[in-house]
Structure formats: C-alpha cells, structure tokens
Amino acid sequence: xxxxxxxxxxxxxxxxxxxxxxxxxxxxxxxxxxxxxxxxxxxxxxxxxxxxxxxxxxxxxxxxxxxxxxxxxxxxxxxxxxxxxxxxxxxxxxxxxxxxxxxxxxxxxxxxxxxxxxxxxxxxxxxxxxxxxxxxxxxxxxxxxxxxxxxxxxxxxxxxxxxxxxxxxxxxxxxxxxxxxxxxxxxxxxxxxxxxxxxxxxxxxxxxxxxxxxxxxxxxxxxxxxxxxxxxxxxxxxxxxxxxxxxxxxxxxxxxxxxxxxxxxxxxxxxxxxxxxxxxxxxxxxxxxxxxxxxxx
Amino acid sequence: xxxxxxxxxxxxxxxxxxxxxxxxxxxxxxxxxxxxxxxxxxxxxxxxxxxxxxxxxxxxxxxxxxxxxxxxxxxxxxxxxxxxxxxxxxxxxxxxxxxxxxxxxxxxxxxxxxxxxxxxxxxxxxxxxxxxxxxxxxxxxxxxxxxxxxxxxxxxxxxxxxxxxxxxxxxxxxxxxxxxxxxxxxxxxxxxxxxxxxxxxxxxxxxxxxxxxxxxxxxxxxxxxxxxxxxxxxxxxxxxxxxxxxxxxxxxxxxxxxxxxx
Numbered sequence: 001x002x003x004x005x006x007x008x009x010x011x012x013x014x015x016x017x018x019x020x021x022x023x024x025x026x027x028x029x030x031x032x033x034x035x036x037x038x039x040x041x042x043x044x045x046x047x048x049x050x051x052x053x054x055x056x057x058x059x060x061x062x063x064x065x066x067x068x069x070x071x072x073x074x075x076x077x078x079x080x081x082x083x084x085x086x087x088x089x090x091x092x093x094x095x096x097x098x099x100x101x102x103x104x105x106x107x108x109x110x111x112x113x114x115x116x117x118x119x120x121x122x123x124x125x126x127x128x129x130x131x132x133x134x135x136x137x138x139x140x141x142x143x144x145x146x147x148x149x150x151x152x153x154x155x156x157x158x159x160x161x162x163x164x165x166x167x168x169x170x171x172x173x174x175x176x177x178x179x180x181x182x183x184x185x186x187x188x189x190x191x192x193x194x195x196x197x198x199x200x201x202x203x204x205x206x207x208x209x210x211x212x213x214x215x216x217x218x219x220x221x222x223x224x225x226x227x228x229x230x231x232x233x234x235x236x237x238x239x240x241x242x243x244x245x246x247x248x249x250x251x252x253x254x255x256x257x258x259x260x261x262x263x264x265x266x267x268x269x270x271x272x273x274x275x276x277x278x279x280x281x282x283x284x285x286x287x288x289x290x291x292x293x294x295x296x297x
Numbered sequence: 298x299x300x301x302x303x304x305x306x307x308x309x310x311x312x313x314x315x316x317x318x319x320x321x322x323x324x325x326x327x328x329x330x331x332x333x334x335x336x337x338x339x340x341x342x343x344x345x346x347x348x349x350x351x352x353x354x355x356x357x358x359x360x361x362x363x364x365x366x367x368x369x370x371x372x373x374x375x376x377x378x379x380x381x382x383x384x385x386x387x388x389x390x391x392x393x394x395x396x397x398x399x400x401x402x403x404x405x406x407x408x409x410x411x412x413x414x415x416x417x418x419x420x421x422x423x424x425x426x427x428x429x430x431x432x433x434x435x436x437x438x439x440x441x442x443x444x445x446x447x448x449x450x451x452x453x454x455x456x457x458x459x460x461x462x463x464x465x466x467x468x469x470x471x472x473x474x475x476x477x478x479x480x481x482x483x484x485x486x487x488x489x490x491x492x493x494x495x496x497x498x499x500x501x502x503x504x505x506x507x508x509x510x511x512x513x514x515x516x517x518x519x520x521x522x523x524x525x526x527x528x529x530x531x532x533x534x535x536x537x538x539x540x541x542x543x544x545x546x547x548x549x550x551x552x553x554x555x556x557x558x559x
Contacts, residue, residue, distance in 0.1 A: 032395060159416055163405055167391045170457075173358045173384040174409030175376075221441035223396045 012132045012199075012246055015140040016238030016257070019196035020208065022147040024234030025154055026192040027209035028216065028227045029185055032165045037095050038077060038186070039209035043193045043202045044099040045076025047106025050127050050197065051113060060123065062142040062198070070194040076102050077186050103202070130201030130254030132242040143195040150191045153184070154227075161185055162223055199242065201254035208234060211261035218272035237261035309372060311336045311465045311496035312357060317366030319352055326352045330366070330521045336464075337494045339487055340513035341501040345540050348518045350500040351387070354467045357498075358384055370465055380409055383463030385454050385471050393442050393450060400438040402453050403428055406460035421460075428459035433482060448479035455483055466490065466497045473502060484510055507531060 030039055046069035053068025054060060076098050083094040113124055126134050154161060163171045164181045172178045189209070196205050216229035241257030270277050312334040319327040327349040334340045342350050355361040357368055359375045370378050383406075403425040404417045411417065417425075429435040432452040437445070445453065451471060458466055472480050487497050487510075501507060507514055507527060514531050515524035516539040523530040523538075 032392075034392075156414065159408060159411070160413070162397075163408055166395050166397065166402070167386065167405070169355075169360055169386050169390060170384055170405065171408075172360050173379075173382070175379040176408075217396065221396050221443075222398070226396050 008133070009243065009246055011137055011140055012135050012242045013239045015135045015143055016132055016199060016242035016253075017235040018140065018143045018147045018238075019192075019199055020212070020234030020236070020238030020257075021231040022150050022192040022234075023196055023205075023208045024212040024216070024230035024232070025151050025227050026185075026189045027211075027213040027234070028223075028230045029154075029161060029165055030189055030209055031213040031217065032223075033185075036206075036210045037092065038080070039189065039193060040206035041076055041080060041095045041099040041102075042073040042190055043197065043205035043209075044106075045079075045102035046070070046073040046190075046194060046197055047127065047202045048072050048102055048109055049075075049106075050124065051106055051109035054113065054124060055109065062136075062139040065127075065198070066142060066146065066194045069197050070190050072102065072106075073190045073193060074187060077190065106202070126201070126252075127197055128201050129203060129252040130197070130199050130205075130257070132199040132253035132257075133246045135199055139198060146191055146195050150188045151231075153188055157181070157184070199238075199253055200257055201252070204254040204258045207258040207261060208237065211258070211265050212237065215261075215265045215268035218268040218275045221274075233261070233264050237264060309336055310334065310369070311338075311371060312498065313367075313369040313372070314353075314357065315367045317353070317356060317368065318364045319349070319356055319361055319366075320364050325364075325519060327356070327363075328520045330517070332515055332521065332524055334496060334498060334513060334515075334524075336371075336496050337491060338496060338513040339491055339511045340496070340498045340515065341507050341511040342498065342515045342517055343501055343504060343507060343539070344517035344522075348539075350517055351469050353517065354384075354469055354498070354500060357467060358382065378464075380461075381464040383458045383461040383466040385458050385466065385468035387469045388447065388450050388454060388473065390469075393445070395442065397442060398438070399429065399434065399440050399442060399445070399453055400425055402442060403438075403456045403460060406457035409461065424460045425456070428456040429453075431459060431486065432456045446476075448475040451475045451479060451483065455486060459486070464495055466495065468497065468499045470500045470502060472499070472506075504536070 027039065030036060049068040049070070049072025050065050052072070053064050057064050079098045080091070080094045083089050083097070084091050089097070110125055110128075123131075123134055160171075160176060160181055163176065164178060164185065168178050171181075193205055193209065196208060200208055212230040212233035213226070215233050216226045219229055220226050237257050237260040241260045242253055244260075245251040245253040245256040268276070271279075273279050310333050312332060314330060314332040317327055317330040318325060330353065332353070342353065344350055352361055356363050357370070357375070368375065370382060375382070400422070404421050406428075407417055407421040407424065411421070426435060426438060429438050432455050434449060434452050434456060437449065442450070442453065455471065458468070471483055475483070487499075490497050499511070501511070508531060512527055513525070514527045516522040516530065516535050518539045523535045
C-alpha cells in the first residue's frame with residue numbers, strides 16, 4: 001500500500017516508530033501510576049517552550065526545539081507539583097490550570113511568531129497538530145538518541161521504577177529516594193513527549209502516552225510484557241498513522257496516529273482474552289448457565 | 298542522649314520515640330508522644346480513628362517528617378538500620394490490579410538488600426517461595442495479584458515482610474478485614490518472629506483480642522495515653538481516656554472493635 005522504499009517515507013516511519021516506542025514505554029508507567037493526565041499537561045505546557053526556543057535562538061534545529069519543549073514541559077510538571085503541595089488545590093485542578101495557562105502563552109507566542117517578517121518561521125505551527133511529513137533525517141537522529149536514552153534509563157532502573165509504581169511507601173521505607181525516582185521518571189516522560197511533539201502535535205500527544213499503555217494492559221498481567229506491548233502498539237500507531245497522513249495531502253499526522261491508536265485500544269478492550277469485553281461476557285454467560293444447571297439439578 | 302530509661306528492658310529498646318510531634322497543616326496529628334518498646338515483644342498500637350496510629354508508624358519509618366522529636370530503632374537512627382526494619386503497609390494502600398504476580402510482590406521485600414540496579418535472581422526467588430510456603434500461599438505464586446482475596450493479599454504482604462528478614466517490624470493493621478483462618482495464621486507467624494527475638498509493632502483495631510495476641514500495648518489518641526505491658530496499662534480507665542468519656546463499652550472483654558464503638 002505504501003512505498004517504504006521512498007526515502008522521505010522511510011525517515012518518517014523511523015521517526016514515528018521511535019516516538020511510538022518511547023511514549024508507549026513511559027506511558028505505561030504514567031498509566032499505572034494514575035498520572036495519565038500528566039502527559040496532557042506536559043505536552044500542552046511544552047508549546048511555549050518550543051516558541052521561546054525559536055525566538056531566543058532563531059533556530060529550528062530539532063535539538064533546540066526539543067530542549068525548549070522539554071524544559072517548558074518539565075517546568076509545567078514542577079508547577080503542578082508545587083501547586084498541589086503548597087495549596088489546597090487538588091491534582092486535577094492544578095493539571096487543568098497549568099495546562100491551559102502554558103498552552104495559552106504558547107498560542108500567543110506562536111501568533112506573534114507568525115507575524116514576524118522572518119521566513120524561517122514556517123513550520124512552527126505544525127507543533128499544534130503535528131506534521132510527520134516535515135520530519136527530516138536530523139530530526140529522526142535527535143529523536144533516536146533521546147528516545148534510546150529514555151528507554152535505556154527505564155531498563156537500568158527497572159526494579160526501582162516497578163517498586164515505585166506499585167508501592168512507593170514501601171520503597172521509601174527501604175531507603176530508596178522516592179522523590180528523586182519520581183522526578184527521574186517524570187523527566188523521562190517529558191523527554192518521551194518532547195520528541196513526539198513535532199510529528200504528533202501538542203494537542204494530541206498525550207493520547208500516544210495513554211492509548212498504547214491502556215491497550216497493552218488489556219492483554220497481560222505482567223509489567224514487562226505490558227511495557228513491550230505498549231511499545232509495539234505505539235510504534236504501530238506511529239508508523240501507520242504517519243504513512244497514511246503522508247500519502248494523503250493536508251491530512252495532519254497527529255490525528256491520524258491517534259485514530260490508529262484508538263482502533264488498537266477499541267480492539268483490545270473488546271477482544272483481549274481475560275479482561276476484554278467479549279471474553280468477560282462469555283465467561284459470565286457460561287458461569288450463569290452452570291449455576292442455573294446446578295441450581296436446577 | 299541515650300541514657301538508659303527506667304522502663305527499659307535490659308535487652309535494650311527496639312523502638313525509642315521521644316517527644317514526637319507531627320502536624321499536617323495547623324492541626325497536630327501526634328503531640329509530644331513517647332514510646333519505648335523493648336526487644337522481642339509483640340506490641341499493639343490502639344486508638345480511635347484519626348488518633349495518629351498510622352502516622353506514628355510512618356514517622357518511625359521516616360516516611361513522615363516530624364515537627365519535633367527523636368526516634369531511635371535498636372538505639373540508632375533509622376538511616377543506619379533501614380535493613381533491620383520491615384514494613385507492612387495497609388493492604389488498601391496499593392493498587393491490587395497492578396500487573397504483577399504474587400511471587401513478584403514477595404520478591405520486592407528483597408529490593409532493599411539488593412540495593413540499586415541488581416535484579417532479583419535465583420536466591421531471591423528461593424527465599425520468596427519459602428516465605429510463600431510459610432504463609433500457605435506457595436500454590437498461588439504465579440497468580441496475578443488481582444485474583445487474591447483480602448486475606449490472601451494480607452498473606453502476600455506478610456510474606457514480603459518475611460523475606461525482608463528484619464529485626465523490627467512495623468505493621469499497619471495486618472489483621473484488618475482478614476478471615477479468621479488468616480488471622481490465626483498471621484498471629485502464628487508473629488509469634489514465630491517473637492520466638493526469634495524480633496520485635497513486632499502492629500496498629501490493631503480489635504480491642505478484644507489485644508490481651509490474647511500482644512503482651513505490650515500503646516494507647517494513643519494524638520497524645521500517648523499509656524504504654525507498657527498489657528496487664529498493667531490495658532485498663533478500663535486508660536481505654537476511657539483513649540476513646541473518650543461515655544465509652545465504657547470499650548472495655549476489654551466486649552466483642553466490639555474500636556470502629557464499632559465510635
């Protein structure tokens with residue numbers, strides 16, 4: 001269907017696979033720690049970072065923009081943490097607050113940039129809804145390095161992250177620096193989101209954090225398998241979505257990727273063995289029938 | 298600082314808390330609390346809801362930062378003795394739908410000893426299977442934790458504490474909501490601990506079973522009402538002071554829990 005021999009498409013597919021894997025892996029921990037919405041806050045909060053990074057450096061080099069995005073996203077999560085800690089405002093309100101304020105500032109800055117006479121500004125607004133076709137070889141190289149680092153960190157700290165996600169109080173009682181580990185895990189999530197922003201866009205990036213992980217959870221009861229499956233689902237959504245959107249003109253990549261991810265989620269919710277809707281309905285019918293027979297017999 | 302106290306057991310104190318005050322915001326949760334528990338006893342902490350029982354345990358474990366006070370475990374600050382201390386949190390404090398198996402949860406008890414980066418291996422697996430055998434759960438080792446009943450969940454937590462191989466155990470309501478058989482099994486294990494000279498401190502709700510299960514007790518309601526051997530301090534008068542005026546019903550011997558009275 002798609003010509004993967006085409007260089008541009010190959011670059012786009014590779015980039016989308018990397019961002020899908022990274023967000024699938026880190027998204028698994030976000031979902032298990034009940035921080036799905038944090039991904040949304042981080043990605044929205046990253047927008048002003050992208051704009052400011054461009055304004056300050058006049059560069060659209062991927063590393064500069066990703067760094068700007070990551071810094072702003074990280075600042076956003078820091079704001080959420082300190083609001084929750086220092087006031088009576090609850091986590092969800094703090095998330096909503098930070099997300100909309102940062103996003104608002106980002107939109108204002110983007111509008112300002114659009115009015116600049118500089119021609120190099122073109123392409124920055126793809127950060128809203130994502131444009132995978134705009135991905136270049138150097139973008140993918142940056143994504144690969146950062147994504148590999150993030151995934152490698154999860155492998156290295158596997159035992160610690162698992163304990164942190166399941167029972168943080170127990171981890172702390174054994175002397176693990178829980179706050180430090182939390183900050184590290186959140187930072188890795190920020191990295192995962194930052195490298196996906198160009199292709200998927202700030203508005204929908206959080207879906208790629210949550211959807212593959214939620215789908216993967218349906219199929220397995222082991223953390224290791226869940227993380228690997230989430231990475232696979234993320235990569236599949238990324239590659240398929242990017243390929244479809246590159247072959248249709250004016251179809252933004254973000255929504256396409258998210259649509260593919262949604263299909264995977266829907267299939268998983270319906271057909272996964274054990275936790276899936278179909279399996280559970282069949283099980284319920286069977287045991288109802290057995291009980292009825294036993295009761296009658 | 299560590300001069301011996303009058304009520305100290307010659308064998309030394311497992312827990313020595315002095316002048317502990319903890320506040321969340323404006324309200325003190327614990328006010329000027331002292332607690333001395335000698336080594337090798339089973340000690341219950343009882344008191345009404347909101348008395349600060351869990352907070353006391355968390356303070357001893359360094360999970361909560363006190364406003365004031367000094368805490369020693371086996372005569373030393375907690376940071377020096379972390380691996381000598383085991384913790385059983387409230388069963389409801391974790392998500393039992395987390396994707397992991399029974400054996401995996403028990404092995405987490407070895408993570409402290411393993412330290413950074415090292416993964417659990419054959420030795421951890423063997424110790425964890427032994428612990429599961431001790432709590433009668435070895436046949437369920439590869440089950441997903443969401444398939445467990447409340448009593449089984451508690452047994453898994455106790456097994457995780459077993460593999461910690463600690464000297465002092467702090468347990469937050471290990472008998473809360475478990476079936477009679479599990480309660481008996483857990484008490485047997487706690488008595489095993491005691492026989493090995495270990496110290497166990499439990500937040501406990503069922504006042505009626507205090508004299509049967511524990512020989513040391515602390516009555517707590519923000520302030521320490523009393524602490525010491527059950528025979529001396531577990532009196533009607535002290536219970537009234539702990540649970541409030543018209544609560545003579547709290548007297549031991551009534552088949553009531555503190556929950557039921559309040």
